[in-house]
Amino acid sequence: MQVITKGTVKITKAVISDTWRQRAECTRLIVRDRECRGLALIVNPTAMSWVYSYKPRGHDDQGKRFSTRSVTIGNPETHSVDEARAEASAIKGRVKVGGDPCAERKAEIKSKAVARGRTASRLLEEYAVALPKRPKLRGSGRLSDRHIASELAFAEAAIESCGLGERPITEIDPSDIRAIVAASSGHPSVSRHWFGAVSRFFDWLLDEGLVPVNPCSLLPKARRPRAVQPRQTYQTPSQLAALWRAADILDETRRDLFRLLIAIPARREEVAKLDWSQIDLKQAVWTMSHKRTKNGDAHRIFLPDLALAILTHRHLEAGQPKSGLVFLGPRAGQPIKTFTKLKEKISAAAPEVKGWTYHDFRRGFVTALGESGVSETLADAILNHRQSATRGGVLGVYQRAFRWPEQVDAMKRWGSLLEEKIRLNTHDEGKDGQEEGSVYYAA
Template identity: 25%
Template structure:
C-alpha cells in the first residue's frame, strides 16, 4: 500500500498500455484511480449491509490530501453509525437528526459565554422560563424571524412587554454566539424590532413615602435580612445586586469602608462606599442573622447569597401592606441619589457615590477618590433620613475591639426608637 501524501499522489501514473490504474493507500478502503490521461480520482471502497460498495469523492488536486483525509474520516464515522456514506438520502436524514437544537445552542451559550458575565444567572433564568419551553427541541438553524416574533408576542400577551424586550436582546446575543461558533449561519433576530417602547423609569419616593417605607416595612411579611437589604439600598444608594452579593471580607469596620470589587460592580470598576452609623446598624443586624456565612445575605441553599429576584419579589408582594405603591428596589437607590443631590451635593460627588462611569477626557486625569466628599454627603443623607422618619439624632458609631471588628454598640434601635445593644 502507498503512503498517503502529496509526493506519492503527484508521482502516480497509469501503466503503459493500460486505461487506468488503481492505487490503494494506507487508509482503510481509500484509494485513487489514475487514468491514462493523468486524471486522478479519489475512491473509497467499503461494505454496507453485506455488499461491497464504491464511491468517488472527486479529483486531485481539486480535493487535496488534507481534505480527503477529512472526507474519509467522516465516511468511516457514518459507517460506525450504520449510515451508508454513499446514500445521499441517508446522509441528509442523518444530518438533520444531528443538527444542533435550541437546547444544544442554549447550553453552549450558557457554558462558554454567559457563565463569564454577571448576567449569566439571569440569562439562564430567562431561557428556561421564556424560550426553552417553546423552542427546546427545534433545530437552531430552522428558527425563523416569524418564530422570533411569535415568541415575543406570547410574552407580550401575558402582560410583560419589557420582559419581551429583554428576551429579544438575549436570544439575539445567543444566535450571534452561535454564528461565531459556526453552530448556525444566520441570526433570525436580524431586523426584528424591539416589541415594546422602553421608557426610562423615574420613580422617586416623596418624603411621606420615605417615612412610610422605613417605618412600615418592619411589619411586612418578609424576612429580616431582606428588610435590612432594602433599607441599605436607601441608605447607601448602592445597587441591589451589589448589596445582595456583598461579603463580610469587603468591609473594613475600622475605616468604615465597604469596598465593592470590580468583579461585582456593574460597571467593572472597584468602588468604595462610606458606611454611616445608620448603615452600620443595619450591617450589625445582618451579621447577627448571617451566622458564619461569608455573605451579608446568605441563601438557605448552599454557600451562595440571596438572589436579586428574591429581594425584588419580596418588596413587590408587600407594597400594599407597607402602604406604598409602584416602588422597586432600584427606586430606593434613585430616591437616595435625588435626595443627596437636593441637599446641595455636587453632581460629580453624587455620580461618585453611585459609581457611574465618567467617560470624559477630564476623568482620565482626575484620579481623586472623593472618599471625604462621599462621606460628608452620605452622612448628611443619613441624618436627613432620620429627620424625615421623625427618629432621634444618630448616636456616634463606636467600634469594638480589633479582634471583634464586626461587633458594634448602639444606644438606639432606629426601627423602633428604643434602647438596644448589639453584642
C-alpha cells in the first residue's frame, strides 16, 4: 500500500471532507494536525481514523530511546476534531508521567481475551480435575468419590440455573450469587447446597489466583441461605409395622427393598445399591467398603432375622449369585431410583402413618433402641455416624471402639421388637391365621 503524507495542517471539518474525497485504492493518506503534535488523521480506501503517536519515556536495555508507538483514538464519526485533540492531550499527559498507553491497551485486550476463555463452565471442568486432589476441609484424607460427584453437581446446577456458564468468571459478582439463591429459594436444602458448592468453587479459584475475591463472601449473612432445621419426625415400631404391611401392594423387588429399609437402619442409597458381594448370609453380616458409605468410612451391619429372611429368599430366587445388585430394577436393570412414587403408593395404603420420610426410619430405630436401654453411642456406631462428629471433646477424639458384640445384641433386640409389632399389626388386620414366617412375605 502506498503511503502519502499530506503535511501538517490545522485539521477542520473541511480538511476531513476534502481528504476523504481524495482517497484511492491501495493508498493511505496521512494528515498531521498542527494544533496537537502527534495527532494525525489516517485515511484508508474504506475508512478514516484518529491516531496519536508518541515515544515512551526512558530507554531500552541498550540505552536507546523507545521506538515510536501509536494509539488509535477513534474516527471522525465517534470523535470530533476537538474531542480527538482532547483525547490525544490526555494520552500525552499519561506518557509524561511514565505511562505507555499502547502497551496498556494491548495488555487490556489480552486480559479480556483471557477472561473470555476463563468462563465458569470451563473452569468447572478444571475444578473437577483438581477437586479429588484437595484435602478435606475437616479431618484428614481426601474427599470421597460420592462427595466429589455431589459437589460438582450442585455447583454446575447453581451456575446453570442463572445462565452463568459462558460468563467470564471474573464478571460474576454478588448480584449473580443473589440470583442463584433466589432461583432455589423454594427449596431451602437445595439453596444451601448450591450456595455452599459455589462458594467452595470460588475459594478454589481464589487459591489459584483466577479471581480477586470470592463473591459469596461479599453477600451479607442475612441474604445467605439459612441452615435447614433438622427433622424431628420419626416412626414408632407400630407405625413401621403398618408401613411394612402396606408394602404388600408393591411388586416383589420394591417390596423387599422397602422392607429392608425398615429392618436395617441403612441409608436409602446404600440399600438401593446393595450388592451380593457385600452380604455374608451365613454370618448374617452386611459389609460396606469406604467407597459405599456417605462418610467414607467402612461399615458393617448385623442382619436381624427380618432382614436375613428377605435376603435369603432373594438369594435363592436369583440363583445364589456371588455378586450383582440385590434389588435390580425390573425394567431398566439398574438400581431403583423411583423412591418418590414408591412413597406415594405406600402412603396411600397406610394413611394412618402421616408425614413420614425414609430417613425417619433411622430416627425411629435410634429412638426405639434408646427407649429399650441401648446407649446413644452404640446406636450412633450402628448408624455409621462419625464418632468425632457425635461425641464432644477428648471422647470424640480418642474413643474408636466399634463394640461389635453389643451391636449384634442391639440389632437382635431391634429385630425382635419390630417383628413383634408386625405380627401384632397382622393380627389386628385379621390375618393371624397365616403360617409361621409370613411376617416376611405377607401377601
